[in-house]
Amino acid sequence: MKKNLKKKIILLSGAIVVLLAGLVATTLAWLTDTKTSNINFVMGDVNYECQFNINSDSIVVPGQPLFNADAITITNKSTVATNVRVKITVTEKDKTDLITDIVEITFDENSDWVNDGDYWYYKGKPTSLTDDSANISAATVPSVGDVLNFNVNMTFDGSKVGNDYSGKSYTITIVVEGKQAEYVLWENMANIDFTTGLAK
Amino acid sequence: MKRNAKSLISIIALFILAITLATSSYAWLISLRRSSSIVFVSGEVRYDLVGNLCEQDYIVPEKPLINDPYILTNHSSVDSEIRFQLFYQFVTDANSPIDNEKWNGFDDTNNQQIKASIGDDWVYFKGCWYYGGIIDGDSISGSVIKGSESTSITVLESLSVNGDNYGNMGNRNVKLIIKIAFQAKQKDYVEWNELGFAIDIS
Incomplete structure (x- = not known):
């Protein structure tokens, strides 16, 4: 008889525990709602490849072309619309002082390259982000695979390069920079490291 | 014969008595009042999130990515509070799966790789944006919708x-992968800090 009573008490206790657990579980079920949106984009890429057609003569004289025809070929490998510019600098070998003015840089009459400051801009330097023919559209390199010829004529300037320059070596550096055509102007890129795309 | 008849009468009498007793034992002293039916309707917290992206193959920095703003519309039957988190991740190898350890949460600072213009009245607190949030020490309550x-x-x-x-x-x-995780809760009887400050997006 006592044994039966004990069994009943155990069963009753178990039932109470289950009931309490059920109550606790119920109080955690608050009224809520949730939504999640997944959005995917692919970043564009600005990428140019360059080929240099340099005069192979190891010793040059003033007036002699330093590049052959189609001096620099720039091929657009970008996935978005871009702008391009080229900068040429000259230093004495292993020195850092710029002596760019000892070379004469000219282009054919119908060249697409427009000089502004230290750079030659492909079809000019847009000054506004407004999409009109005078600005972005004209200077934009539109398609992947487009080949731009930087057909520069470059010589040492005979009026500046005299006998003092004989036997010396000079380094000519050509920097080709590309940027996305939209949302940013060249003038906003003054402090940008073109290798990283971030501020210097 | 007479004796048999008496016995039969006794048995029948006993039977009737038994039935009478059995019937009367159900007739307890009781009174019954029934209330009218009590019906509770559980409230509902429900929001719709709509918005439209700019369709484009490739994007560049500063290019707007949203065509129509993302808007929440309340369809709840009870008062509620809302919050959301905005996450982003750049995956350098397009074939790689999303790494749930590398989500960046968009906060209220300017040193982020994305720019976002959040709607009015959202307040940033501990990883989430709370609508009409009022910060009180370690907890936050939002505007009641x-x-x-x-x-x-x-x-x-x-x-x-x-x-x-x-x-x-x-x-x-x-x-670039953007994730907007939105949560709503009943206004009363539970606080955001009880539900946890981080939204599980894994």
């Missing part, structure tokens, strides 16, 4: 990659 009102709330007005902070990643086809 009435259950009876079909309120529309702007979550995200604009979104773009931040040109100042996003650099060349050295790979083509870098993928």
Whole structure:
């Protein structure tokens, strides 16, 4: 008889525990709602490849072309619309002082390259982000695979390069920079490291 | 014969008595009142999130990514509070799966690789944006959105990659993944800190 009573008490206790657990579980079920949106984009890429057609003569004289025809070929490998510019600098070998003015840089009459400051801009330097023919559209390199010829004529300037320059070596550096055509102007890129795309 | 008849009568009498007793034992002293039916309707917290992206193959820094702002519309039957988190991740190898350890939460600072214009009245607190949030020490409560009102709330007005902070990643086809995780709760009887400050998006 006592044994039966004990069994009943155990069963009753178990039932109470289950009931309490059920109550606790119920109080955690608050009224809520949730939504999640997944959005995917692919970043564009600005990428140019360059080929240099340099005069192979190891010793040059003033007036002699330093590049052959189609001096620099720039091929657009970008996935978005871009702008391009080229900068040429000259230093004495292993020195850092710029002596760019000892070379004469000219282009054919119908060249697409427009000089502004230290750079030659492909079809000019847009000054506004407004999409009109005078600005972005004209200077934009539109398609992947487009080949731009930087057909520069470059010589040492005979009026500046005299006998003092004989036997010396000079380094000519050509920097080709590309940027996305939209949302940013060249003038906003003054402090940008073109290798990283971030501020210097 | 007479004796048999008496016995039969006795048995029948006993039987009738038994039936009478049995019937009367159900007739307890009772009284019964029934209330009218009590019906509870469980409230509902429900929001719709709508918005439209700009369709484009490739994006560049500063290009607007959202066409129509992301807007929440309240369809709840009870008062509620809302919050959301905005996450982003650049995946340098387009074939790689999303790494749940690498989500960046968009906060209220300017040193992010994305720019986002959050709607009015959202307050940033411990990883989440709370609508009409009022911070009180370690907890936050939001503006009450009435259950009876079909309120529309702007979550995200604009979104773009931040040109100042996003650099060349050295790979083509870098993928930008944005995730907006939104949560709503009943206004009363439970606080945000009881539900946890982080939204599980894994």
